[in-house]
Amino acid sequence: MPDFPADASALTHLIVVSDLDRARDWYSQILGAEITGEYGGTSIVLKLLGNWLLLVTPGGPTADKPSVTMAPPADPDRPATELIFRVEDANHSYAVLKSRGAEFLTPPVKNGIETRAFFRDPDGHLFEISSLEQT
Numbered sequence: 001m002p003d004f005p006a007d008a009s010a011l012t013h014l015i016v017v018s019d020l021d022r023a024r025d026w027y028s029q030i031l032g033a034e035i036t037g038e039y040g041g042t043s044i045v046l047k048l049l050g051n052w053l054l055l056v057t058p059g060g061p062t063a064d065k066p067s068v069t070m071a072p073p074a075d076p077d078r079p080a081t082e083l084i085f086r087v088e089d090a091n092h093s094y095a096v097l098k099s100r101g102a103e104f105l106t107p108p109v110k111n112g113i114e115t116r117a118f119f120r121d122p123d124g125h126l127f128e129i130s131s132l133e134q135t
Contacts, residue, residue: 011051011052012051012053012054013053013054013081013083014053014054015055015123015125016058016072018058018072020041020055020129024038024044027048029100029101031097033047033048034048042056042059042097043063044116071124073109073125079125082128083127084129087129088131089131090117091131093117094108096115102119103119104119106118109124114130114131116130
């Protein structure tokens with residue numbers, strides 16, 4: 001990205017959760033995320049597949065975002081964002097995540113060369129596992 005600041009070194013996905021303890025347990029126990037920090041009972045930093053996730057509690061406007069209120073999804077069936085995991089075998093990943101307690105919308109569905117399955121965290125954030133047929 002030639003126009004992006006040269007000192008940018010990481011991308012973090014912020015996820016607003018209603019219960020920080022429940023979210024920490026879900027992300028670490030079900031997805032296997034590594035907890036790297038917890039701050040003031042309002043946020044948890046996680047590392048997952050080489051990426052950063054920041055779990056935060058809901059909050060109202062602040063001086064630097066005066067019109068923004070942070071909140072979990074009001075309707076889990078109308079997501080504004082999704083995290084997608086490309087995996088080798090969606091059926092295998094489905095079985096592993098399901099055994100850890102992930103609740104899927106349906107079992108994996110094959111569509112052409114892609115197999116996908118969707119699940120949510122306790123606040124309704126949408127996740128997808130997806131694999132492509134080996135040719």
